[in-house]
Amino acid sequence: KAGVTQTPRYLIKTRGQQVTLSCSPISGHRSVSWYQQTPGQGLQFLFEYFSETQRNKGNFPGRFSGRQFSNSRSEMNVSTLELGDSALYLCASSLGGTGFSEQYFGPGTRLTVT
Amino acid sequence: AQRVTQPEKLLSVFKGAPVELKCNYSYSGSPELFWYVQYSRQRLQLLLRHISRESIKGFTADLNKGETSFHLKKPFAQEEDSAMYYCALSVANAGGTSYGKLTFGQGTILTVHP
Numbered sequence: 001k002a003g004v005t006q007t008p009r010y011l012i013k014t015r016g017q018q019v020t021l022s023c024s025p026i027s028g029h030r031s032v033s034w035y036q037q038t039p040g041q042g043l044q045f046l047f048e049y050f051s052e053t054q055r056n057k058g059n060f061p062g063r064f065s066g067r068q069f070s071n072s073r074s075e076m077n078v079s080t081l082e083l084g085d086s087a088l089y090l091c092a093s094s095l096g097g098t099g100f101s102e103q104y105f106g107p108g109t110r111l112t113v114t
Numbered sequence: 115a116q117r118v119t120q121p122e123k124l125l126s127v128f129k130g131a132p133v134e135l136k137c138n139y140s141y142s143g144s145p146e147l148f149w150y151v152q153y154s155r156q157r158l159q160l161l162l163r164h165i166s167r168e169s170i171k172g173f174t175a176d177l178n179k180g181e182t183s184f185h186l187k188k189p190f191a192q193e194e195d196s197a198m199y200y201c202a203l204s205v206a207n208a209g210g211t212s213y214g215k216l217t218f219g220q221g222t223i224l225t226v227h228p
Contacts, residue, residue, distance in 0.1 A: 003157070004157075031214045033214045033215065033216070035216075035218075042218055042219070042220045043200065043216075043218035045215050045216060045217065048214035048215055056212060056214055056215040058215070090158065092158075092214075094213070094214060096214065099213075100146070100213050101213065102160050103213075103214070103216070104157075104159075105157045105158040105159065106157065
């Protein structure tokens, strides 16, 4: 079974631009969660999508948004990029639904904002 | 709000020695606790979950609600245990739909010397 894939793997953007990152979950998984990883703040939860609906949300400004498609693929968008948005963005997929299901992480997208 | 603290950023032991990675949490309700591991050049993956009470790769972790701790232990460390370890917390709401939102500690880098 193929794992979680994220594209692109590396990205360099300029302050003020916007960026879209993509995450393809494991086949059959309906939940996709996004995390930001930085040396200073560690791993922080951004949001989770399940069946095309945002189910959980972290404490990030409105510049960070996401969506999920009917095939469970998810995208996250960051508008008006700031230097502090430079980070590794991880997505994780799981079966979702009620009850526990293990999250499987992707390799991440490394975003550098200059 | 929930919080996870891993007091040790770095931990070094010799092969065959016992190892304990500390994790403390703050949350007023009943959280679920997890340990995630990231080996060099690999993805973040689930190591164990407190509810399962399993021993994975020789590691165990007991949830101590009185001390709000979830320390990870192994009696005899191996070189292949060298990795980054994250303690994480999830709040299981009544509908069981919060498992997609994990709160992570800052992580501990474990190095096992030969």
